[in-house]
Amino acid sequence: MLREKGLKVTAQRVAVLTALSKEADSHLTAEEIYERVKVSSPEIGLATVYRTIQVLLELKIIDRIYLDDGYVRYELGHVYEDEDSHHHHHLICVKCGRVMSFQGDLLEEFEKRMEDKTGFRIQDHDVKLYGYCVDCLKKKI
Amino acid sequence: MLREKGLKVTAQRVAVLTALSKEADSHLTAEEIYERVKVSSPEIGLATVYRTIQVLLELKIIDRIYLDDGYVRYELGHVYEDEDSHHHHHLICVKCGRVMSFQGDLLEEFEKRMEDKTGFRIQDHDVKLYGYCVDCLKKKI
């Protein structure tokens, strides 16, 4: 994908993508990506991580997500997902911070009603569910 | 409310709350609050605005919202709203940035299904709808 856009495929760019793809369902901050990338490429600079993130965002290879904990996070984009999963959302554990993704376009009917009512033309939505994950429930709330 | 918690009712705290309540449906950044407050209390410091925001957040008098435009914003909390409106969400115009609030608990059934499926115990949700507002549609998309 990089090559198609006339961009260079550098070790650093591969390393950032590898970091994001290694853990399933990973939602890393720039700093966390930096830490992971440094293991295999210790000479990498934090600025490069930020610049790589910018490039990958523009190519829509990764997505920026805000879990509302004050940190900006990144995840592999929907490019890598199933056809019809362009709307995936997040379940966030308020205790341990764990994040799961889930699928489902559950708002379409509601969006229609909102359009009629407000005159907005709705294009996209973002849904986050907050609660306790299985592990935290087991340990006791 | 401040007094109940043993906190002082200072001119600055009143000014911040006044700024947030003046414009209906206002979603201001810390900097914007600062600008507005400076008009009536020019001696106020930005640090005080931040400290006041912290206090008001803890008392749940105001809410922090992330509209995913990179800015952290604040609005008067649901304390001031109708009984059953503890879930209000946002319609965001992707063109002009205008924000409207809307009410509605439309996810309850869906949340139940997610709980069964994932084992999460869901406590809260956050929904944002992105699109074009009436005015931007009129002007042409």
Added chain:
DNA sequence: GTGGCTGCAAATGTTTTGCATCCGT
């Protein structure tokens, strides 16, 4: 070989903090 990419350090922007002073109670 060349232009884009990188590492480093410095700059920027936002939020927090230390401290002496001030003012609501």
Added chain:
DNA sequence: ACGGATGCAAAACATTTGCAGCCAC
């Protein structure tokens, strides 16, 4: 008058940018 609250400036973070050297193509 006491202790919390403020203003100012400095510090702490997160992110961006300038620039000389480097390396995919």
